[in-house]
Amino acid sequence: MEDGLLSLKWNNHKITFFEILRVLREKANYTDATIAVEGKFYPVHKLVMSTCSEYFSEIFERTPCKSPVIVLKDVRSQDMDALLDYMYLGEVNVNQNDLASLLKTAECLRIKGLAVPDEDPTKFRKGQSDDRRESPPPKRRRHEDSSSQPLSQRPVSPTISASSKTTPPSRTPPLQHQTSSLPVSQSQDSVHDSIVDPPPMVKVEMEEADDPDDGYSRRDNSYDGGSVNEGDGDFGTELSKSEHDPDNYGSGSFPGPSIQPGGDLPWDEGDSSSFPPEGFSGDLPAGQQPQGVFSQLVGPSAGVANTWTGGIGMLAGLRWDRTCCWCGRTFMRPAELTRHMRSHTGEKxxxxxxxxxxxxxxxxxxxxxxxxxxxxxxxxxxxxx
DNA sequence: CAGCAGGGGGCGT
DNA sequence: CGCCCCCTGCTGT
Missing domain, CATH: 3.30.160 (Double Stranded RNA Binding Domain)
Structure with missing residues (x-):
């Protein structure tokens, strides 16, 4: 050590930090992503989301878009409210009745401290090879699939695989923690070891940044808006890795965002006239109303609760109903997407x-x-x- | 290598 | 919805 080394300590750093964070969130300042849940839009900071959830972290890592809109299906907005409070404030108060649902959602989103054992940040390690089995694996196009495991044997999304055979998908959360005390914090380890449900269907919506006809109905990887790696055409490879590795069934297989890279939130620059915010609760600050049409998430089968279509929702271009959220493929007709989704869900x-x-x-x-x-x-x- | 079966997607109706 | 084309993987020769 050198002589004269001084330690400058900001005594109220944490408090100040959190307070500023709270204000930033409140005013939606510097937000760079949006979570959409049940028609409500939550401007968020990637930094915060990534910090609190590896799941979101991976999503953002794999989303070249500067300001993705992540649509969470099967997540209740009140849960999202609570989870955001939890992530931004470090704690949240919830009704006991809502706890199960909240924890379920937290599990799906791999919220640290709620669903994922919190780790001492000082002992942070880069080990990211932990289990990610809970995410719905996308199915690659066949020519990208070298392992060619029969689809029926693939660990497809539990919801889906369960539903396609005998039992209907259950929306009932595993109530491991119904008796947890409030406010919620550090509630578990056990869940992590049990079978974790897949994350809710997640869709990253990008603004229409280019010609809506781009990559339209092409035979191979019809999107040509770029790949995950922006230009190396390796999108399929990304997906392949995810599927080859059973431990990698995570958001690593996250679809979509690469398809139409680039662009900020569509509502960044005025003109919200075209958006019919169905169910939009106005959570966004004034001037940030999204435009474009949000997906109603048509599933290929009514019996598959978690199945959904409409991946790369073209907020302005109305392509949400024809683009696969898992592989990014775009179809001429919504019905074709519905049919295509069966290849992901394994529904037969x-x-x-x-x-x-x-x-x-x-x-x-x-x-x-x-x-x-x-x-x-x-x-x-x-x-x- | 050929044949077969499974499966994905285009397209007409 | 139905038909078709085409691709892919497997298997037998």
Missing amino acids: PFACHLCPWRGSQTWHLKNHLARVHFVAVKSGEAPSQ
């Missing part, structure tokens, strides 16, 4: 009555029957399900 509604085979398309069943069982199916005949 069309069962062969002669063997255990199931297919994702009626035509496949027909094909199967014809080619395997030499059975011709008359047009209009209802496929067994």
Whole structure:
């Protein structure tokens, strides 16, 4: 050590820091991301979100967009309110009745201290190879898939896989912590070891930054707005890694944001005229009303609660209903996206009555029957399900 | 390498 | 919704 080394300590640093953070949040100053939940929009700071959640951290890492809009499906806005309070303030008061739901959401979002064991920041290690099994894995396009594990054996999103077979998806959170005391803090370790549900369906919406016809309905990776790595065309590879590694089923497979990179929040610059903020609660400060149409999240099957479509919602370009949120592929018609989503969810509604085979398309069943069982199916005949 | 089956997507209706 | 095309992986020769 050198001589004369002085330690300058800001006594009230933490308090001041949090206070400023609180104000910044309140005024939405310097926010660089937006969380959308149930039509409510929460301007947030990536820094804070990343700090409190590895899940968000990964999302932002993989989102080249400067100001992504992250739409969380199946998250209650009141939970998000509470979680944001928790993340910004370090604590939050919730009703006991809301606790289970809150914890469930926290688990899904891997909120530190709530769902993920908090770690001593002074002992911070870069070990990011922890389990990320809870995220819905996107399915790669086949030519990118070298392992070619049958889809039915893939660890698809638990919600989805559970729903496509026997049991309907349950929205009931695992109530491990119903008796936790309030305010919520440091409540667990056990959950981390148990099966963690996948994060809620997350969608990063980007503003329409370029020609809406870009990459439209191309055969291969129809988007040409760029890849995760912006130009190296490695988007598929990114996804591949996620799927190859069972421990990497995380937001690592996060779709979308790369598709239409660039751009700030669409409402950054006035003109909110085109936005019908259905259910929009006006959480954003004045002048930050989003424009464009928000997705109603059409699922490919009503029976798959967590299934959703409409990934790269073109806030202005209305492409949300035709772009896969998981792989970024854009289709000519919403129905094609719905059908495509089955390739991600593993949903195979069309069962062969002669063997255990199931297919994702009626035509496949027909094909199967014809080619395997030499059975011709008359047009209009209802496929067994 | 050829054939088969499964599966994804385009497109007509 | 239905049909079709095409790609891919597997398997037998």
